[in-house]
Amino acid sequence: MSLLDRFRDRVGSSAATTGDPLVDDLRAALSPERVKTDGAQRSLLGKDASVFDGGSAGPICYPVSTAEVVEIMRIAQVHERAVVPRGAGTGLAGGAIPLGAPIVVAVTKMTSILEIDEANGVAWVEPGVINLDLTRQLTPLGYHFAPDPSSQQVCTIGGNVANNSGGPHCLAYGVTNSHVAAIEVVSPAGEVIMLGGLDPEPDGYDLRGVFVGSEGTLGIATKVAVRLTKNRPAVRTLLMSFASVRDAANTVSDVIAAGIVPAAMEVMDQRITEAVENYVGAGYPTDAAAVLLAEVDGPDEGIDIDADRIAEIGRGNHATMVRVAADDTERALLWKGRKTAFGAVAQIAPDYYLHDTVVPRSALADVLDEIYAIADRHDLLIMNVFHAGDGNLHPLIVFDGRDEGVLDRVHAAGGEIIEASLAAGGVLSGEHGIGVEKQKYMDRLFSDADLEHQNRLRRAFDPVCRANPGKVLPMGHSCADIQQLRSVPTGVWG
Ligand SMILES: Cc1cc2nc3c(=O)[nH]c(=O)nc-3n(C[C@H](O)[C@H](O)[C@H](O)COP(=O)(O)OP(=O)(O)OC[C@H]3O[C@@H](n4cnc5c(N)ncnc54)[C@H](O)[C@@H]3O)c2cc1C
CATH class of the missing domain: 3.30.43.10 (Uridine Diphospho-n-acetylenolpyruvylglucosamine Reductase, domain 2)
Structure with a gap:
């Protein structure tokens, strides 16, 4: 049979x-x-x-x-x-x-929060649970899920795990990998396997860590034990404005160099600030070249010392305005502005390409100058809004896809942004992953031997390239060329 x-x-x-x-x-x-x-x-x-x-x-x-x-x-x-x-x-x-x-x-449709296990500090959730829904369910119990991508109102925990997603508050708390204890996975062969566990020091290889960030190429996550993070006892949110993006970027570097690790440090340039202000009225100054949103949290004692120190560093970098959010309402409004930044650009043009590279913090200002120059060369509008604290740049190319030839210019500019970031000692992605976008740049970052080991690892989970072929590894490596896979159908599905 x-x-x-x-x-x-x-x-x-x-x-x-x-x-x-x-x-x-x-x-x-x-x-x-x-x-x-x-x-x-x-x-x-x-x-x-x-x-x-x-x-x-x-x-x-x-x-x-x-x-x-x-x-x-x-x-x-x-x-x-x-x-x-x-x-x-x-x-x-x-x-x-x-x-x-x-x-x-x-x-x-797999959207259940199956169990909140306070004793072990985890919640077991299905992969379709929406990030913000999880935090909303946990908040009354005194917890939240720390990774807070700007898409958190819609993105799923399964997607967060697969992309090892980050967010503004991952600077101090770490990205998704730090917040996942165990993952139930259906392997490409159809077996149910458990990666990781609730033991703080699980035995054996860390296959949980291998799966996080694997972008759907190793199987399907069907259940995730996410770590519960205690809600913050006290928070201070500072808004600073600067006459140049460079001053804002230098403030970020100086804060970290001073030994302070804020919960978040986000920079927005003037173009995006204007769009956001017009969209939600978050209270940002629109005459500044850049605004910096910095947040510190922790026990009441000491928190104002850190906030004062950050303000002082900002002033030392020529901040033209420093303001501390007066209450939770003002803080929520400031964050609403940052988190709706990408929606705000719809006022300007119908399409955008949100890029993602990481550069050393000390190179932020120079790479940003280069990014504005790239935009000018390609006659494109680029806005910058980014997780400055960890050097994670998000140049946002805003365009109208109906304009003749514009997509070619967008892709050319995207490629040059990657080149500029790599030349500054950066890496391909801070949080969006490799997918098809950056596959062809992987051999710029990894040697043949590195890629071959990634290849073997993928094949150990998936010998026949069943799971998400054509992604992550570059041409010439595992599962890259979908035309060579036996499973490519033609006819009605082709
Ligand atoms: C406006 C906007 C803002 C964003 N801001 C951020 C940000 O601040 N930080 C950030 O990190 N990202 C951000 N993103 C990117 C994106 O939201 C994240 O990568 C998110 O985690 C993707 O989740 P998703 O459910 O949409 O996954 P999808 O887009 O559906 O899938 C993403 C990847 O995960 C795989 N996958 C999905 N579910 C599973 C599963 N159950 N098992 C195995 N693999 C799976 C898919 O195959 C794919 O490779 C943003 C996106 C937008 C549009």
């Missing part, structure tokens, strides 16, 4: 047939309503929030349990199809774009 016949024998074939054996099998295993094949859905899920296209979704599955994800993986195996995990689709590196018409596994 063939694998396919054995599978059909096991699940039964009661569902009405569609004429496509893959879809029939998926519908028999899930339910017809949770396996979509219509053009509108496939077109929508053929993209993510990046500027990269070329996606072509196969059947789209909405599982509600680990057991269903296992079934999908087994069906994928039988039909020799690739599988792409998907959360909210807010990724900015094209990680969730389906290449070669794979089965798309959207975990957005």
Whole structure:
């Protein structure tokens, strides 16, 4: 009996047939309503929030349990199809774009917070739980989930894990990797495995750490034990303005050099500040070349000493204004401005490319100068809003995709931003991941031997490149060339 016949024998074939054996099998295993094949859905899920296209979704599955994800993986195996995990689709590196018409596994119906285990300091959650929903559920108990991407109102915990996401408050608290204790994963072979554990010093290899940031290439996370972070007893939020971006960037470097690690240090240039102010009226000065939002937290004692010291360092770097948020309402408004910055640019143009590189803090000011020059060379509008404390730049190229040839200029400028960041001793991504966006630059950062070991690791989890092929590793390395995979279909899905 063939694998396919054995599978059909096991699940039964009661569902009405569609004429496509893959879809029939998926519908028999899930339910017809949770396996979509219509053009509108496939077109929508053929993209993510990046500027990269070329996606072509196969059947789209909405599982509600680990057991269903296992079934999908087994069906994928039988039909020799690739599988792409998907959360909210807010990724900015094209990680969730389906290449070669794979089965798309959207975990957005797996949204339960299964258990809040205060004794072990974790919550077990399903991967489709939205980041901010988790924090909202934890807040009354005195906890929150520390990684706070600006997309936190919509992005999922599964996506956060897969991209090792960060956020403004990850400067002091660390990115997602520091906040995940264990992950239940359905492997590309359809096995359920547990990576990591609740023991503070788990034995064996740290496969949990390997999975975090693996961008859907090692399997599908179906349950995550996230660490509970205690709510902060006291907070001070400072708003400073500067006559140059360089002064703001130098303030950031000097604060860290002084041994202070604020909870957050975010810089916005004048262009983005104006857009935000017009959008939400957060109280930012619009005449400043840059504003710096710095936040310190901790026990009441000592917090004002740090806040005063940061203000003093700002003034030493020619701050034209220093203000401390008077209360929680003002603090929330200041953060609302920062977190809605990307939405605010819709007033200027319909499209944007939000870039992500990291440079040494000491190089921030020089690289920013270079980024403005790149924009001028390509006749593009670039705004800068970034997690300055860890050198994580987010140049935001704002454009109208309907303009002839503009996308070519956007991609050319994007490439030059990467070159400038690498030349300054930086790295490819602070938090958005590699996806398809930065794949071709991986060999600039890693040697052949480095990449070969990454290749072998990926193949150990996924010998046949079932999980999210065509991403992360560059051409010539594992699972990069989807045309060479046996599972690339043609015809209606092609
Ligand atoms: C306006 C805006 C602001 C943003 N701000 C930030 C920010 O401050 N910090 C930051 O880090 N990112 C930010 N992002 C990027 C993005 O929101 C994050 O990368 C987020 O974690 C992606 O989550 P998602 O649910 O949308 O995942 P998706 O985009 O659906 O998927 C992202 C990757 O994860 C994989 N994946 C998804 N779910 C699973 C799963 N269950 N198991 C295995 N793999 C899975 C996918 O295959 C893909 O490779 C921003 C994006 C936007 C649009």
